[in-house]
Amino acid sequence: MLAITQSNYGGAQRYVYDLATSLPKDSYETVVVAGGRGILMDKLHNAGIRTISLESLVRNVSIFGDLRSFLDFYRLLRRERPQILHTNSSKMGGIGAIAARLAGVPHIIFTAHAWEFNAPRPGTSRIFIRLLAKLTVMLSHTTIAVSERVKEQIGPSLQSKITVVHNGIPSILFKSREEARQHLATIAHCPKEQNEFWIGTIAELHPVKGLSFGIEAFHKFSKDHPDARYLMIGGGAEKRRLEQQIRSMDLSDRVHLTDFVADASESLKAFDVFLLPSLSEGLNYAILEAGSAGVPVIASDTGGIAEIISSQTGILTPVSDARALCDALVFLYANQAARERLGSALRTRVTEKFSLAAMIRNTLAVYNASTGR
Numbered sequence: 001m002l003a004i005t006q007s008n009y010g011g012a013q014r015y016v017y018d019l020a021t022s023l024p025k026d027s028y029e030t031v032v033v034a035g036g037r038g039i040l041m042d043k044l045h046n047a048g049i050r051t052i053s054l055e056s057l058v059r060n061v062s063i064f065g066d067l068r069s070f071l072d073f074y075r076l077l078r079r080e081r082p083q084i085l086h087t088n089s090s091k092m093g094g095i096g097a098i099a100a101r102l103a104g105v106p107h108i109i110f111t112a113h114a115w116e117f118n119a120p121r122p123g124t125s126r127i128f129i130r131l132l133a134k135l136t137v138m139l140s141h142t143t144i145a146v147s148e149r150v151k152e153q154i155g156p157s158l159q160s161k162i163t164v165v166h167n168g169i170p171s172i173l174f175k176s177r178e179e180a181r182q183h184l185a186t187i188a189h190c191p192k193e194q195n196e197f198w199i200g201t202i203a204e205l206h207p208v209k210g211l212s213f214g215i216e217a218f219h220k221f222s223k224d225h226p227d228a229r230y231l232m233i234g235g236g237a238e239k240r241r242l243e244q245q246i247r248s249m250d251l252s253d254r255v256h257l258t259d260f261v262a263d264a265s266e267s268l269k270a271f272d273v274f275l276l277p278s279l280s281e282g283l284n285y286a287i288l289e290a291g292s293a294g295v296p297v298i299a300s301d302t303g304g305i306a307e308i309i310s311s312q313t314g315i316l317t318p319v320s321d322a323r324a325l326c327d328a329l330v331f332l333y334a335n336q337a338a339r340e341r342l343g344s345a346l347r348t349r350v351t352e353k354f355s356l357a358a359m360i361r362n363t364l365a366v367y368n369a370s371t372g373r
Helices: 010-023 039-045 063-080 090-103 123-139 148-153 154-159 177-188 209-223 239-248 262-269 285-292 303-307 322-334 336-353 356-371
Strands: 002-006 031-035 048-055 084-090 107-112 140-144 162-164 195-200 228-233 256-260 274-278 297-300 315-317
Touching: 002 090, 010 031, 010 084, 010 303, 010 356, 031 039, 031 063, 031 356, 039 048, 084 090, 084 303, 084 356, 090 123, 107 123, 107 356, 123 177, 140 148, 140 154, 140 209, 140 322, 140 356, 148 162, 148 209, 154 162, 154 256, 154 356, 177 228, 177 256, 177 262, 195 209, 195 256, 195 285, 209 239, 209 303, 209 322, 274 322, 285 297, 285 303, 297 322, 315 322, 322 336
Parallel strands: 002 031, 002 084, 031 048, 084 107, 107 140, 140 162, 195 228, 195 274, 228 256, 274 297, 297 315
Antiparallel strands: none
16 A cells, blocks of 8 residues: 555655556555545556545644544555555655554555655744654654655664665656647747747745745846746646746746646756756656756755766755856856756766666565565
């Protein structure tokens, strides 16, 4: 049983989908549990994977609501009696581990995609959330971290319970640059000029993605680069606030937000540069996909991003630094050779180190070690 709090389609949901659809069917009967009936559930249904929607499970914290979610999930575990419960996301990790212990689930595995205590929030909240994260790791039999940095961040006392399995991606059939620009221009309602300099971000519109710094960097950059355009692909709670920022900077004709775009990765060759200004990350899928497309990447140096990007494969900038992001854009705009060199090097690294096949193989090794197979 794979379980996750929300059924939208961010990185953690992508991970759940890839596992559910890739585990060998002759060895595993897979069911996915998630809150709501979002895009993840639709994709799994279309792939023939059994799903269970836990309607009481939501992201926002509520004492009575979370108690109801816990009881609903406990009853579900008693009914389904899974041999392996593999939880994802902070809330499901905590609720799931406690419920599974009480229900007698033999093997509890938790994947830490990123730690919520790294997200922008008051210091007292971070302390409490860190304690809950540690409790989740202690109650789980095994924890998978998607990067070495995620493993390190939990602290030395619990690292012996954590195995690093990097995220991986399958091969992608990319659209040509011209086809990709046509496709995205239609979705974003913007011109599709082939000689413009396109900057792209694919991310959930969430505060932790630091997208306001990306807009601020583009605002600085665009003053001297009138042929530049910035597309941000992905729905989320921050959309209205980001739209207000775009209007306040008079960038409405240069910066374009879209909702979630299915198979957006197929259009990555539309971009001259991929930009990810995150405040916190585990191991970002979109960077891997951009690398697979040979698109050069500028990203904040946070979480496991440095395990993908180095000075040989991209440009890392300090977190929350719009000026550094702008400077990196200026450099790549002026240096086509650097764009081609970095994009090619990143494509090689992603192909060699971050395949979906390796992720599945290494995850199965964790399952087998836990169950004694």
